[in-house]
Structures are given as C-alpha cells and as structure tokens.
Amino acid sequence: MEEQEDPLPEGRPLGRKAFVGTLGVGLSALLWGDSALRLVAGVTEKLPASVQAVVPPVGGQWRIYAINPPYPGYDEATWKLTIDGLVDKPVEYSMADLRAMELAEQTSDFYCVTGWTVRGVEWRGVRFDTLLAEAGLKPEATALEFISEEEPYVDTLTLKQLEQQESMLALDMDGEPIRREHGWPARVVVPRMYGYKGVKWLARITATDKPEPGYWQQRGYSLDGWIDGTAPS
Numbered sequence: 001m002e003e004q005e006d007p008l009p010e011g012r013p014l015g016r017k018a019f020v021g022t023l024g025v026g027l028s029a030l031l032w033g034d035s036a037l038r039l040v041a042g043v044t045e046k047l048p049a050s051v052q053a054v055v056p057p058v059g060g061q062w063r064i065y066a067i068n069p070p071y072p073g074y075d076e077a078t079w080k081l082t083i084d085g086l087v088d089k090p091v092e093y094s095m096a097d098l099r100a101m102e103l104a105e106q107t108s109d110f111y112c113v114t115g116w117t118v119r120g121v122e123w124r125g126v127r128f129d130t131l132l133a134e135a136g137l138k139p140e141a142t143a144l145e146f147i148s149e150e151e152p153y154v155d156t157l158t159l160k161q162l163e164q165q166e167s168m169l170a171l172d173m174d175g176e177p178i179r180r181e182h183g184w185p186a187r188v189v190v191p192r193m194y195g196y197k198g199v200k201w202l203a204r205i206t207a208t209d210k211p212e213p214g215y216w217q218q219r220g221y222s223l224d225g226w227i228d229g230t231a232p233s
C-alpha cells in the first residue's frame with residue numbers, strides 16, 4: 001500500500017457531526033445513510049462525480065496520524081506488551097511470545113472518520129481471546145483499555161464490542177511487520193469501527209470495569225465509533 005505523510009495530523013476534535021456539516025446534506029445522506037453499507041461494499045465508483053471528488057477512491061492512501069510526534073521508537077529486543085488490571089494473572093509478552101501464538105489473518109477496509117478510506121488492508125495478528133487466555137479476565141471485567149506508548153493516546157473497547165467483530169492485535173500489515181509510522185510493533189484493528197478506535201504503538205492492555213473515554217472521545221468523537229450500518233443489532 002502506498003504511504004503518504006500528511007503534514008496536518010488530525011489535530012482537532014472533528015466529530016462525525018462536524019464532518020457531516022462541512023459536506024452538505026446530499027453528501028451526508030450518502031455517506032451516513034444506507035449507502036454507507038454500499039461504500040463498505042466497495043462501490044465508490046458508482047457514486048456521482050461530485051461525491052467521488054471528496055470520497056477517497058478505491059485503494060486510497062493512508063494518512064499517518066500521531067498526536068505527539070515523533071513516533072515512539074521501540075527496541076524490538078526489549079519491547080514488551082503488558083496485560084494487567086482485572087486479570088487473574090498479569091502477563092508481559094515479547095514480540096517473539098506474540099508471534100508464537102496462533103495468528104489470524106483478515107483483509108478489511110480502513111475508515112477514518114474524517115473521510116478517508118484504505119481498501120483491502122491485509123492484517124495478521126492475534127485475536128483477543130487468544131491474547132487474553134493466559135492472563136484470564138476476572139468476571140467483573142467489562143472492557144479493555146488500550147494504552148499507547150504515545151502518551152496520552154488511549155482507547156477503550158468493551159468486551160461485547162470485541163466479541164462482535166473481527167478485531168485483533170495486528171502485528172503485520174500487507175504482508176510485512178507493521179511499519180513504525182503505522183504503529184509498530186503492534187496496533188489494535190477493529191474493522192467495523194472508525195480508525196480512532198485502533199490504538200497504534202500499543203504498550204499496555206488493562207482490563208477494567210470502569211471504561212474511560214478514549215483520547216478522541218474526550219475531544220468529541222462518538223463513544224462507540226461504529227461505522228454506520230455495521231453495528232451489531
């Protein structure tokens with residue numbers, strides 16, 4: 001996938017409402033009504049030309065986001081992912097530990113709530129049930145807090161949200177280890193939610209019964225982040 005540095009990182013709290021407001025009614029209906037599903041199905045080319053102008057084309061390009069550049073740089077030899085909080089046994093995993101776990105693969109489209117999309121991203125990584133098996137969640141845990149090495153970026157997913165979609169802790173993207181700018185060595189992938197739910201440069205997962213709003217949610221983004229039409233009924 002082609003990369004393109006965006007000199008203007010996502011630096012303001014542009015919620016879905018604000019975004020829709022900037023586009024006008026016709027387009028907002030297209031983007032956020034039923035046709036969000038058609039967009040998910042990849043039929044962008046059937047949209048009117050005026051809309052195509054603002055909807056990124058099939059195979060659109062990534063924009064690299066960081067709230068606190070430069071990107072965290074880990075030493076792969078010493079990097080550890082911590083899993084703690086409401087677990088039976090807190091654990092730490094090295095990259096070698098994670099790669100020795102059962103890895104899952106999927107291809108999914110990636111959506112940023114500000115309007116850009118990358119189609120057909122290939123991910124390989126560890127499903128959360130596999131990842132949490134050894135630590136073991138305590139019965140009172142209701143959510144996982146994902147804490148980035150890039151402070152203060154955090155996001156929270158409830159166990160229910162995690163259950164209901166193809167989410168994973170991704171280690172590889174498009175056939176190679178996730179590049180540094182995309183969150184190396186590990187990033188959270190939740191295809192049916194907007195990109196802001198996917199924490200890059202993951203350092204820690206804390207199981208909790210009091211989920212806190214994530215970084216962008218504290219700044220106005222929707223609390224759950226489902227891409228319209230994809231929330232489980």
Ligand SMILES: Nc1nc2c(c(=O)[nH]1)N[C@H]1C(S)=C(S)[C@@H](COP(=O)(O)O)O[C@H]1N2
Nearest residue numbers: 063064065066067112148153182195196200
């Ligand atoms: N640590 C961290 N994770 C992050 C972000 C960020 O700024 N910092 N931005 C989020 C948002 S809003 C999006 S759309 C995606 C962008 O992923 P990319 O930078 O790989 O394109 O990362 C998400 N995860």
Ligand SMILES: [Mo]
Nearest residue numbers: 112113195196
């Ligand atoms: Mo985003």
